[in-house]
Amino acid sequence: MTLHGALSIILNIKPGKKESLERLLQEIDKDVNQNSLIPFSKFSDIHFARFIVLDKSHDVNGNPIQERLIFTTNHDLPFDKHLNELIQFGGNGLWKVFSMCDNFIEGEYDELILRKFITENNYKAETFYVGVGDRSVTEIKEENILRKEIEKFIDDNRDNLIMKDEIELRKDIQNFVFKNKELEFAKIPVPEPPSDWTFMKIAKLILVIFGVIVFLPLVILFLFIWMIIVLIIESNTKDEKCFIDREHVRELLNNENGIVQNQFSAYGNLKPGFFRLTTLKFILALTDFLAPYIFSKGRLSGIPTVHFARWIILSEGRQMIFLSNYDGNSEGYLRDFINIAAKQLTLIFTHVVGYPKTRLMIFGGAKDAKGFMEWARQNQLITNVWFNAYPDLSVKNIFRNSKIRNGLYGEMNEIQAGNWLKLF
């Protein structure tokens, strides 16, 4: 099993350097896999990565915010290994990119300085959602090869196979896999998580639930007061109309050319006030804590297409950015937000300026489908560089491929074998 990390580097761009930085990123984007700066295909542990250049902006009070660069990866842990690969394959490229940003020492390439810089500037995401379970890049790729090979075996031998009963049929497939040199990795199952890790995971949850129960009267009182404050704040929040720039939307759609996967980046100003910021931070922290328990089956609040997502609060609490990697196109993706997860996501996004009107931070909101779509498009960003390691796999494919692999081991009765065979 593998756990994941979310590296986020957020830097101010040096005055006057934005254009040259964008040109540099363009060079990477031209051939994201094999460019000479950061050849992403060489990495063994990056699921997704992206660069975004944020234009100058203003917070809700009109204070200017500088141009920024955002660099993120979704990587396999441990972090040190990821850092090593970053330095090994992308060190020089990253050096060039970061040189155009504030607080970076210019000059000759120095591995140690770069290492230190990345480690120190790694911004922690408030919420990090993993939709691919506890799988590493290698496992995901290998299990897809495994499925493809078995499918081919079935295609070539179906007439024979279909004559056999389910148990024999499964045996034939097992034999094919275990004798295949290319599929050496599939001889053994992916190691289970260490038992103390599983224990800790459950213990943590029980502890929290226990805590909530013990303090239930206090929690209820707190919730009650909180709800009243929310109602007051909501009634004092004035509606902001969203303005849709069609050229911007066209650029976004032109950028969106993945057949299977696409990415989504959006950011906006947070509505002002200590209460809102605290509420938002609490909800994001809670989501972050609960996600591994309640969203562990590849579904973010029921949305079955999200590989990874993260929320980061920026600019000392004045802005928030949301980044995700998903299957399909943005129209379908945003429709899923509305149709499947309106309440949960409204609880988070209601704190961003321009979000459709809500009641108690849950009701309303994304239920206003039109308002939600306009808000999302207005806040959506052009992503300058985007890398995906397995562009032809959906989240569902990844989970099914693992089920196929796991079905190779141990004994099965006829019904179990029959169910396994239906995975193809």
Add this chain to the structure above:
Amino acid sequence: MIEKSDLQGIIVRGYGDLTSACFLVLNIVKSNEAKVWLKNNLVNITSGDMKPSESAMNIAFTHRGLNILKLQKECMDNFPMEFEDGMTEDYKQILLGDYGESDPDNWQWGGKKNEEVHLLLMLYAKDENELKNLFEKVSSDFEKYGLNLLKKLDTSNIIERKEHFGFHDGIAQPVIKGLSSLDIPGNTVAAGEFILGYKNEYDQYTESPGIDIKDDKENILDFYKNEFEEIQNSGLKNFGKNGTYIVFRQIEQEVEKFWSYVNSKTADADGNCNINEMIKLASKFVGRWPSGVPLVDSPDEDKVNFDNTSLDKFGYNDEDKAGERCPVGSHIRRTNPRDSIDGGRKDSISIANKHRILRRGRSYGEPVTKSMKPEDIIKEKNYGGERGLYFICMNADIGRQFEFIQNFWVNNPKFEGLVNDRDPITGNHSNPDSRRTKGTFTVQDDKLRNRYHDLPEFVTVKGGAYFFLPGLKALKYLTTI
């Protein structure tokens, strides 16, 4: 209440009794003259409260067409972007699957290299003779009024409502709430999904472009309305009201390619064709038997005496979740997944109904045989000539309805957990990045799935455009600007 008298008739009915039809694609050369022509012809436009028995005519405009007629800029800007951008903007190619042979560069009309399309005239008549008269009457003064006929699209009438591959077409249609007798709740869809000015499935008024009250000098248009009253203080009149958007695509069907592919996958070891197996596999592609009987109801054979009123009364969730009767990737399951979308029956119907379309297509080109029985089509030796379907559908939100279906369902290789299949009938299997890859089609089975490789495209898009079909008041308004 839906104002039937202000709707153009094609929304309410497909004019099934008017078996002859043709579609005229026009370009407006002179704007003012064209408006005079429109004014003269307003009386000929069939409305939704008429039940024509002789002939019918409806009219629709592209975004460019309305612009040429000098519809006010604020109104033009308020049309949805999907309509403004049409079918051929670069980003639409992946979205709609219009690449490879279907690239808009190769289209016969409406494409990037063709003359701009402004206007669509839909003519229907009870027979060819009547249609000829109607066409001559309508088109006689095109030139005088600055209208240039780019294309006359003639239709053909195929026996038993079949399409050219030999299957009963046009069965599953949504019922518009408040317009006709109610169907089962799952198939009754809010009027705002198909007509502007009414509430849609999100309980919201679908976006509808407006006109400054001052521009409506003759006081033709209505105000916007909410549930309770007219909104008079907004300063706007509702130009879009009782209108809808028409998606029009000319889709060539290669009947020989279709049946010979099916033959190549079902012939016995000696190469003899097995007609029953051919029909069975083709029906797996479609999800229905040639007669229209759903595979969910009858997985093993076509039924002669099937109750015709039950052709559309089925679901997948309880009967066939795994697709062992009707494959998950089959045409009718993709284009309307009913209750089978992952996440549960009730939610699924509610989601599926936010992506419905009202179909009004007609076939063109000579059918391969008169009888249109698959066994006769297969035996036929002469497949010469072009034939296909004028796919015509209506929806109030092109992006959420037609484009969504086309992208998220028809051409989505990952549809409902699949790996690399696209719609076997209308999908585009050629990968835009690599021409060599071809499609697959998986037929689920109670023991071991079967998978068909190297699926070619059986259909090619040859032309098309998005049109706005205005309500009758809005049409009248257009003659006054």
